[in-house]
Amino acid sequence: MESYTEKILITGALGQIGTELTNKLVEIHGADNVVASGLDRYQKGMTSAGHYERMDVTNTQLVRQVISDYEITTVYHLASLLSGTSEKQPLFAWKLNLEPLIHFCEMAKEGLLKKIFWPSSIAVFGKGIPKNDVAQEVVLNPTTVYGISKMAGEKWCEYYFDKYGVDVRSIRYPGLISWKTPAGGGTTDYAVEIFYEAVESGKYTSFISEDTAMPMLYMDDAIKATLQLMDAPQENLTIRSSYNLGGMSFTPKELASEIKNIIPEFEIDYKPDFRQAIADSWPSSIDDSIAKKDWGLSYDFGISEMSADMIKNLKVKLSK
Ligand code: AKB
Numbered sequence: 153m154e155s156y157t158e159k160i161l162i163t164g165a166l167g168q169i170g171t172e173l174t175n176k177l178v179e180i181h182g183a184d185n186v187v188a189s190g191l192d193r194y195q196k197g198m199t200s201a202g203h204y205e206r207m208d209v210t211n212t213q214l215v216r217q218v219i220s221d222y223e224i225t226t227v228y229h230l231a232s233l234l235s236g237t238s239e240k241q242p243l244f245a246w247k248l249n250l251e252p253l254i255h256f257c258e259m260a261k262e263g264l265l266k267k268i269f270w271p272s273s274i275a276v277f278g279k280g281i282p283k284n285d286v287a288q289e290v291v292l293n294p295t296t297v298y299g300i301s302k303m304a305g306e307k308w309c310e311y312y313f314d315k316y317g318v319d320v321r322s323i324r325y326p327g328l329i330s331w332k333t334p335a336g337g338g339t340t341d342y343a344v345e346i347f348y349e350a351v352e353s354g355k356y357t358s359f360i361s362e363d364t365a366m367p368m369l370y371m372d373d374a375i376k377a378t379l380q381l382m383d384a385p386q387e388n389l390t391i392r393s394s395y396n397l398g399g400m401s402f403t404p405k406e407l408a409s410e411i412k413n414i415i416p417e418f419e420i421d422y423k424p425d426f427r428q429a430i431a432d433s434w435p436s437s438i439d440d441s442i443a444k445k446d447w448g449l450s451y452d453f454g455i456s457e458m459s460a461d462m463i464k465n466l467k468v469k470l471s472k
Contacts (some may be wrong), residue, residue, distance in 0.1 A: 156225060156266070157185065157225075158181055158185060158225050158226050159185050159187070159222055159223050159224050159225050159226070160177055160181060160185060160186045160187065160224065160225070160226045160227070160228065161187045161189060161218065161219065161222065161224045161226070161227045161228070162174050162177070162186070162187070162188050162189065162201070162227075162228045162230060163189050163190075163207070163209045163227070163228070163229045163230055163231040163252070164189075164190060164209075164229075164230035164231035164232065165188035165189055165190050165199055165201065165204075165230070166188070166190040166191075166192055166198060166199065166333075167190075167230060167231070167333065167336070168328060168330055168333045168334065168335045168336065168371075169230050169271070169325075169328060169371070169374065169375075169378075170188070170190070170228075170230045170333075171199065171332055171333040172330065172332055172333070172371050172375055173228060173230070173375055173378065174186060174188050174199045174200060174201050175199075175200050176375050176379065177201075177228070178200045178201055178202070180379075182202070183200060183201060183202035184202040184203075185202070186201040186202060186203070187201060187202075187203040187204070187205060187218065187222050187224065188201035188203070188204050188205075189204070189205040189206070189207040189209070189218065190204075190206070190207070190231075191206065191207075191208060192206065193206055194206060203222065205218050209229070209231045209248070209252040210247060210248060210251060210252055212252075212255050215252070215255065215256075216259070216264075219259060219264055219265065220264075224265065225265060225266045225267065226265070226266060226267045226268070226269075226382075227256050227265055227267075227268050227269070228269045228378075229252060229253060229256055229268060229269065229270050230271060231248065231252065232248065232249050232271065233245040233248055233249060233298065233337060234298060234335075234336065234337040234338035234339075234341075235273075235275055235296055235298040235299070235337070235338055235339045235427070235430050236337045236338060236339055236341070236426075236427050236430070237336070237337030238296065238297040238298035238301065238337075239296060239297055239298070239426065239430070242297040245297050245298060245301055246297065246300075246301055249298070249301035249302070249305065250301055250304055250305055250308070253270050253305050253308060253309075254308055256268050256270075256320075257308060257309070257312040257316075257318050257320055260312070260316075260318040260319070260320065261312065261316045261318055266319065267319045267320075267321070267382065268318070268319070268320040268321070269320075269321055269322070269378060269381070269382055270305060270309060270320060270321075270322045270394075271322065271323060271325050272302045272305060272306050272322050272323065272324045272325070272393075272394035273298065273299070273302045273324055273325055273326075274324055274325070274326050274327075274366075274367055274434055274435060274438060275294060275296055275298050275299035275302055275339075275430075275434060276292045276294055276299055276302045276303045276306060276324060276394070277290065277292060277293070277294065277299075277433075277434060277435050278292065278293040278294035278295045278296075278299055278433050278434075279293050279295050279433045280293050281293060281435065282435075283435055283436045283437075284435070284436055284437050285437055285438070285439045286396070286435040286437070286438050286439060287396075287439050288391065288395070288396045288439065288442050294433075295433050296430050296433065299433075302324075302394075305322075306322065306393040306394045307393065309321075309322050309392060309393060309394065310392045310393045313392040314392065319386065320392075321381050321382060321389065322393070322394035322395065323377060323378065323381060323394060323395050323397050323443075324394045324395065324396055324397055324438070325369065325374060325397060326340070326366065326367035326368050326369045326397060326398065326399045326438065327339075327340020327341075327343055327366055327367065327368040327369070328340070328344075328368075328369055328370075328371055328374050329343050329344055329347075329368055329369065329370050329371065329458060329462065330344065330370070330371035331347065331461075331462050331465040331466050331469060332371070334348070339360070339366075339427040339430045339431050339434070340366055340368060340431075342358050342359055342360045342404060343366075343368055343404075343407060346358065346404070346407060346408070346411065346420070347411070347459075347462040347463060347466055348466060348470070350411050350415050350418050350463070351415070351463060351466045351467055351470055352470055354415065354417050354418055354419065355418065355419040355420065355421075356408075356418075356419075356420050356421075357420075357421050357422070357423050358404045358408075358420060358421070358422050358423070358424075359423060359424060359425045359427050359428070360404050360422075360424060360427065360428060360431050361404070361422055361424045361428055362403060362404050362405040362420075362422050363403050363405060364403055364404065364428070364431050364432065365401050365402060365403045365406075365436035365437070366401065366402075366431055366434060366435075366436065367397075367398050367399050367400070367401050367435065367436070367437055367438050368399050368400055368401070368402065369397065369399030369400070369451075370399075370451075370452075370453035370457075370458040370461070372452060372453060373399065373451045373452055373453050376452070377397060377443070377449055380447050380448055380449065381395065381443075381447050383447075384446065384447035384448075388446050388447060389446055389447070390442065390446055391442060391443075391446070395440070395442065395443040395446070395449075396438050396439060396440045396442065396443060397438065397440050397443055397449065398437055398438035398439065398440040399438075399451065400451070400453075400454055400455050400458070401436055401437040401438075402455050404420065404422070405420075406455070407455065407459070408420040410455050410456060410459040411459055411463070413456075413459075414459060414460060414463050415463065
């Protein structure tokens with residue numbers, strides 16, 4: 153295997169995954185080898201990366217300049233609009249979720265990058281697909297703008313690998329739950345908001361109905377899985393579209409009951425909004441046996457461990 157010093161660029165570095173992935177990559181590779189990027193102006197302490205570039209990822213010229221200035225080898229391209237927001241800005245969602253990915257693949261094809269990570273989502277499955285233990289290779293039928301953009305992105309990843317050997321790797325993330333940076337604009341966000349409200353006010357109104365089960369993943373497990381996939385030897389990877397990742401599955405009612413075990417006075421009610429239809433089109437649980445076999449996917453957090461960790465950390469964070 154060719155050995156080289158990885159120089160990493162993260163797009164969407166100030167987002168829910170980006171902030172935590174950036175910290176982890178800095179721990180592994182050193183601050184000087186990690187460049188965080190996002191739309192915000194730089195504020196000291198915003199990321200632990202040694203460098204920050206204020207960068208609109210659709211600005212291809214600027215992206216090329218940054219790749220060349222820092223001699224970037226690996227891109228974690230996380231910038232994206234999530235499912236709820238994409239329904240409100242469909243054309244922009246298509247542009248943001250697809251064009252920069254293709255551009256990064258083009259740069260890898262030209263030899264300017266060695267490796268790319270790009271997140272897909274359980275949103276690719278869509279209507280008419282069995283709800284439980286959804287297999288890797290099923291017909292995809294997304295009915296949301298976000299799902300359509302992720303499905304197309306997966307096909308582009310596969311195309312660039314098959315045709316040009318571009319090493320682009322991807323995971324179909326379930327809903328991600330974390331306490332450091334709030335989620336924004338997703339259908340699974342109720343599972344983050346509920347913890348903030350439980351700690352702050354002791355009650356929550358869920359925009360997803362009580363019995364809707366969706367696959368979810370704690371951020372620590374998401375970061376671990378992402379790094380495991382990126383570290384896996386090329387020859388072990390049998391999926392070049394995007395790997396199924398199931399995490400844990402639960403309904404808002406089940407999550408509320410976990411929270412009540414820790415905060416007994418917690419109350420929940422339900423007022424489903426437009427995101428209910430999105431959730432209804434998604435699977436309840438996912439079969440991720442191929443990721444387990446190919447690169448050793450494993451989880452440290454179930455619903456109880458995750459709930460306890462969220463509440464413990466949010467109590468500290470929100471009391472400051
Ligand atoms: C969303 O809800 O849009 C995301 C996702 C599952 O991709 N969290």
